[in-house]
Amino acid sequence: MNTVKTCPEYAARLQTASDLFNKVKDEIKNGTLFKKNLVWLELTGCSGNIISLLDGANPDFKYLISQMTDFIYNNSLMAAEGETAMGKLMGITDKEYILAVEGAVATKNNGLYNVIGHWKGEPVTAFKAVKMLGEKASYVIALGACATHGGVSAAKPNPAGCVSVQSVLNRKVIKLPGCPCHPDWFLGTLAHILLYGEPDLDKRDRPLLFYNSLIHDRCPRRSFFDKGIFAKKLGESTCMFKLGCRGPVTRIDCPIRKWNQYVNWPIEDDTPCIGCAQFGFPDQMEPFITYNTTREVEE
């Protein structure tokens, strides 16, 4: 008989997302829930969030496209191309759909620094597409640092004039910062929307499910911090605060969720958190690594 009690944190990690997925599965099976259309736009960024989504295991991508949604549009994965692809994007505005956006909105030169397609002889800029689709979507989810606040695409001196998705839309945008966004953060939020509607959000529109505590609060190296034992170089097993760790200001659940099938995360890899899930990343989270342990750490 197994008498070992599961750590409540560990249990919580598994529950937040997977309980929701299982409920979605049951309800769709029972006919009490219907699949929604999902449109995924890639704008000015690295397309790392769609790659991260493919890394999702709980549920996986096949489950997402077959059981949870009708996945209509994504530049990286769809079979159609050219006008056929654009036709699917243009045709969706008559229906109900959820819009997921990764990447920032390039505003320079009337948006021409990022053209996402060609329609009826004209270039379609990312700027134009996100405004058109964002206004009509039932929910807008900005995922990844570029979409939530500009991220690396808007890093100084912000040559493409990149801005967040929120700043070009007059409506509520659910924000999932991170570089990239963990697949569970997106899939858990999506499952919540399908089941119950919008999840509880904090003041900056992040789902409390995932963004309710600081990395520092759950960091396994917290005891070293409390005792004042600090690493002087990478690869050490003590607190990396003085090497530049941004765990104390970064609100996300990496210490308990971890990455890539929950196998590891930066601090367990003996590197500091670089604050990629925090608004202000990257400029306000730098330097990422410093050996000057006498420096004052500004908040």
Place this chain on the structure above:
Amino acid sequence: MTKRLVINPVTRISGFMEIDATIDNNTVVDVKTEGLLFRGFEKMLVGRNPLDAVYFTQRICGICSTAHSMASTLALEAAMGIVPTEQGRYLRDILHGCEFLQNHIRHFYQYTIPDFVRLPDKYPLYETDHNDFRLPKGKNDEIAEHYFESLDISRSAHEMLAVLGGKAPHNHGIFVGGITTQATTDKIIKIKSILHTIQQFIIGRMVTDAYAIAQYYSDYYKIGGGYGNLLSFGCFNGYKELGTLYVNPLVYSQGKVDVFNPGEITEEIDYSWYQDKMDEYKPMDTVPEADMCKRQAYSWVKAPRYNGIPYEVGPLARQWLSGEYRNGISTMDRTIARVLEAKKISEILNTLIENLIPGVSVQKEYTIPNSSSGAGLIDTTRGALGHWLKIEKEKLSFYQIITPSAWNLSTRGNNTMRGTAEQALMGTTIQNLQTPVELGRIIRSFDPCVSCATHVYSQGECIKAIQVIP
């Protein structure tokens, strides 16, 4: 009578591109490949802490982030006078190898297969309007099933990367000196076990599926060749004890293999959106300012050249230069070479893992030099990647990046010689002008990464930037 054919978006690539072809009598008589995303990483890096480049430049690309951590680390080591230990090199090359596998599996199944295999069209994502699907139903459906199986396998390649690299995409492991953490016995055996499953999949599914497609689409061995100039900066090479496990820095042109000379690299910008102050420059010379008003320009991608001419980079170039595959240079050869390379990389990973010593720390407390410069040149999944940097007053003062996709998807050069992929599209016969599947298939065989290719810096703007020709 000529007809203009525009494909935009070219889907199942990373980033945004357009193919703009002129067709006469169903044949491509002129063509432009256009990169349509601009960011500006080279300018963003100026003034930052040099070590931050390892994490910062990874954000150029979500599918090949590890590549940039490798090139920036090598450039920093060159600038800081650091020689990593062999264990350090093995460790980071293992991470890099994991990325090759993730990339090649995803490229073959998620990006290439939908061109040749009919996927379940009850899913809107797989609806397409062309009808050139030639596999018998049984074989078609078997490969479609492998498409879904491959999702688990490519995901586990990222898991393997994260075991020693913290997370993926945008790993935290690769760093000056090797990697940040230590390989413990449990981590080594975990990687070995994941690798075993991946290798079984590559041998049992991927290679067979690629040859099945090649059998039914054998005409693609005849098209999409390009110039046939091949280049590699080398990778998994020059180990002190293991020698070269894959490919040394080499070039191939007109039937002859030569040693690669980094001094022969230039960039040209006559047909890209940059101010044309100089005809050509070497990587350390300058990063040109953008100019979207330039009349003849049509892309954000610049034109890297070796010895003044365009070269193809990537799996086929490496397979050819290492002598592993010499069947031919074409669309299908490129696809086969990528799949065979995945098998090769899985074998290299096994060798590297066997040579790991558990519990070795390769990190030190590093000092940033006041002033220095360095280059990091290495072959990554899509081909030859170079980072060049300068440090002044302990900060980055200059950063230049030339990506594999810039080599393959470049515009015309100053001598109006087309870019490699443009040349590969020339002369292609299109069966049905309503559904020109041939062009997308040829372009995707290069595995374009336009996010990488258009990381470039630009300033100026022009209201009438893109001319739409009726």
